[in-house]
Amino acid sequence: MINIKLTPRQEEIIRLVKENHPITSETLASNLGVTRAALRPDLAVLTMIGVLEARPKVGYIYSQKPSYSMIYDYIVDIKTKDIMSKPVVVSEETTVYDAIIHLFLNDVGTLFVENKGMLTGAISRKDFLKIAMGGTDIHKVPVGIIMTRMPNIIFVEKEDSAYLVAQKIIDHEIDSLPVVERIFEEGKEQLKIIGKVSKTNITKLFVKLGQSK
Amino acid sequence: MINIKLTPRQEEIIRLVKENHPITSETLASNLGVTRAALRPDLAVLTMIGVLEARPKVGYIYSQKPSYSMIYDYIVDIKTKDIMSKPVVVSEETTVYDAIIHLFLNDVGTLFVENKGMLTGAISRKDFLKIAMGGTDIHKVPVGIIMTRMPNIIFVEKEDSAYLVAQKIIDHEIDSLPVVERIFEEGKEQLKIIGKVSKTNITKLFVKLGQSK
Numbered sequence: 001m002i003n004i005k006l007t008p009r010q011e012e013i014i015r016l017v018k019e020n021h022p023i024t025s026e027t028l029a030s031n032l033g034v035t036r037a038a039l040r041p042d043l044a045v046l047t048m049i050g051v052l053e054a055r056p057k058v059g060y061i062y063s064q065k066p067s068y069s070m071i072y073d074y075i076v077d078i079k080t081k082d083i084m085s086k087p088v089v090v091s092e093e094t095t096v097y098d099a100i101i102h103l104f105l106n107d108v109g110t111l112f113v114e115n116k117g118m119l120t121g122a123i124s125r126k127d128f129l130k131i132a133m134g135g136t137d138i139h140k141v142p143v144g145i146i147m148t149r150m151p152n153i154i155f156v157e158k159e160d161s162a163y164l165v166a167q168k169i170i171d172h173e174i175d176s177l178p179v180v181e182r183i184f185e186e187g188k189e190q191l192k193i194i195g196k197v198s199k200t201n202i203t204k205l206f207v208k209l210g211q212s213k
Numbered sequence: 214m215i216n217i218k219l220t221p222r223q224e225e226i227i228r229l230v231k232e233n234h235p236i237t238s239e240t241l242a243s244n245l246g247v248t249r250a251a252l253r254p255d256l257a258v259l260t261m262i263g264v265l266e267a268r269p270k271v272g273y274i275y276s277q278k279p280s281y282s283m284i285y286d287y288i289v290d291i292k293t294k295d296i297m298s299k300p301v302v303v304s305e306e307t308t309v310y311d312a313i314i315h316l317f318l319n320d321v322g323t324l325f326v327e328n329k330g331m332l333t334g335a336i337s338r339k340d341f342l343k344i345a346m347g348g349t350d351i352h353k354v355p356v357g358i359i360m361t362r363m364p365n366i367i368f369v370e371k372e373d374s375a376y377l378v379a380q381k382i383i384d385h386e387i388d389s390l391p392v393v394e395r396i397f398e399e400g401k402e403q404l405k406i407i408g409k410v411s412k413t414n415i416t417k418l419f420v421k422l423g424q425s426k
Contacts, residue, residue, distance in 0.1 A: 040254060041253060041254035041257050041258075044254050044257070044258055045254075045257055045258050045261050048258050048261070048262060049261060049262060075419070075422060075423045076423065097346070100342065100346055103342075104339075104343075107386075109338075125322075125338045125339065125342060126317075126338065128342055128346075129313065129316075129338060129341055129342045129345060130317075132342060132345035132346045133310070133313055133345045133351060138346060163419075163420070163423040166416050166419045166420045166423070167420050167423075169416055170413075170416055170417055170420050173320075198412075199411075199412035199413060199415070199416045200383075200412060202412070202415065202416045202419050203379050203382055203383055203412045203415045203416065204383055205419070206288070206376075206379045206415050206418070206419050207376070207379045207380050207383050209288060210288045210289065210376040210379070210380075
């Protein structure tokens, strides 16, 4: 982990710019009793990390804006496999009632459905609520009937960036995405579920970003 | 918005270090046909932004790690009021059935409950599902009976950082937090609900961080 440690002189430059901006490098140099050339590396650093802004013919301005591109670079480097958690999976024959019990016991918002080890569907808390209030006999109806079925399920793969996952969650208004491995069998592509990423995983990642001070 | 734009020479330094690290500043200077002194500002910048790491008596190493503290600084600067959305509110007398209809029509995961304009409770999709599958007559029971009631509701205020909100969401395993204003009336503190922040808002913020390239 790398922290930006400013030198005492750089701190002093920031203080001077904060109080007197816009301020030219000449004024800064004379205030600090050094030459402009001696100041150049410090000003380059402070401008590059975004604490100061250099305006041509005006001088230096205090900005304190972060470098967005560095945040971006950091975020796209985080992979789905780094943040995914264990999916809770049921079979298509599971009754809606039993599936809801699974949902509560595992404290998740979405169940995924498998058939012969391959992903065939997904059911969210919202889907369950719709059925439960509708007067259907949830002890008799299997989840295979009410689930969202492939190919209508948005999924991601383990090497996809966490950023892409978050984008898909927002764009498609989904709580939880399955992480799959593509398997070719009998000339057909099948999806094996190996994880899931939900808004909870993204929120946890956000908290982690903030903790890494 | 400030982007870090590296100079062609800095890009060249990164390439040289990547291919030959560890590499001393002497070797770098002779490779580039410049003096060590001329290289100093570039190396200072690249070390400070975390692309290179300087190891005493060893030389420069390619690192490409981000500056966590800058990400942290950026994140704590975002306020709850910058990311909150409109809360969906019902009264304590609303029946569970009507409340669920509200939940679906507004496409939210949590409803907040008010009495005389003040926050008194919250009900999540999970709470509704529990009731709906339990055989209760949801047309007769008012939400006031099943909701989580103050003071058991975790809340935030509009000047709190988005980071704090995310942390509370994770620590307390909650989907959505009310944003409140404290009001003193008849010697008692009351909470007026002015917004909400959910995992969706945090996920959207995360996507926005990545987009600001």
